[in-house]
Amino acid sequence: MQYIIGIGGVTNGGKTTLTNRLIKALPNCCVVHQDDFFKPQDQIEVGEDGFKQWDVLDSLDMEAMVSTVRAWIENPVKFARSHGVNVTPGSKEPASKDTHILVIEGFLLYNYKPLIDLFDLRYYLAVPYDECKRRRSTRNYTVPDPPGLFDGHVWPMYLKHRKAMEDCGVDVVYLDGLKSRDELYNQVFEDIHNKLLNC
Numbered sequence: 001m002q003y004i005i006g007i008g009g010v011t012n013g014g015k016t017t018l019t020n021r022l023i024k025a026l027p028n029c030c031v032v033h034q035d036d037f038f039k040p041q042d043q044i045e046v047g048e049d050g051f052k053q054w055d056v057l058d059s060l061d062m063e064a065m066v067s068t069v070r071a072w073i074e075n076p077v078k079f080a081r082s083h084g085v086n087v088t089p090g091s092k093e094p095a096s097k098d099t100h101i102l103v104i105e106g107f108l109l110y111n112y113k114p115l116i117d118l119f120d121l122r123y124y125l126a127v128p129y130d131e132c133k134r135r136r137s138t139r140n141y142t143v144p145d146p147p148g149l150f151d152g153h154v155w156p157m158y159l160k161h162r163k164a165m166e167d168c169g170v171d172v173v174y175l176d177g178l179k180s181r182d183e184l185y186n187q188v189f190e191d192i193h194n195k196l197l198n199c
Helices: 015-025 062-074 076-082 129-137 149-167 181-197
Strands: 002-009 029-033 100-106 121-126 173-176
Touching: 002 015, 002 062, 002 181, 015 029, 015 100, 015 121, 015 181, 029 062, 029 076, 062 076, 062 100, 076 100, 121 181, 129 149, 173 181
Parallel strands: 002 100, 002 121, 029 100, 121 173
Antiparallel strands: none
């Protein structure tokens, strides 16, 4: 059995922290990080707001990302091995029945139709404006945030993309990013087991 789980939501909402715990705990689990698909800096356009448009789909090579996901779908064992993940076959089930899980983590997972349809479960982390801005200010990015980026671009784009996702009726499980790391992990881990692995 193959399952694809999305961990999406707001920047600095706890997506990577949650993802890193899940991939250690779930069987035969691989991960794809959306951040690995950013286009080179010189290909990121400056928008009407005066900022480089990092927080839009055009800043990402989404076709390459979907191709990576499809490579996992085609052969999760080969994908896992090529990404340094040990594959453990089920003790009593034939190889075709082994469980393989792909966790996809990113901030714009549910705004790109070819990707949306591939998920078995979709989680969406949200935190309020003040907490998000506080967390973002403590992070060091390869390309540092220029003054005013959060209020002038990052937060407005988050609100825009969240509204577009909701307007399209994308089925997500909302997660409160203010909960402790343990609470979030336990909630999602239990949910995955109840909905996918214990069926």
